Amino acid sequence: MLYQIDYDLRKPGRNYDDLFAAIKALGNWAHALKSTWIVNTTLNAAQIRDHLKAHIDVNDGVLVTRLTGEMAWHGLDTEVEKWLRAA
DSSP, X not given: OEEEEEEXXXXXXXXXXXXXXXXXXXXXXXXXXXXXXXXXXSSOHHHHHHHHHTTSOTTOEEEEXXXXXXXXXXXXXXXXXXXXXXX
């Protein structure tokens, strides 16, 4: 299933490479926009959120949404567009 992960990293200057690695570990992924990833995973939204909470600060925000139905976009990287068309 496809899930969109959006986040608000509110602590300036922090290194979030650990968060990005945690997102990539969820399954097949695309980094669609600066603070938006799309993953294809067998986990549900709550499991994804719980997995990611260990990699963000308590004042950061994360939103996990299951994608169903149609999608539309503009201005995405060519590789992300290819990934979305194939997903």
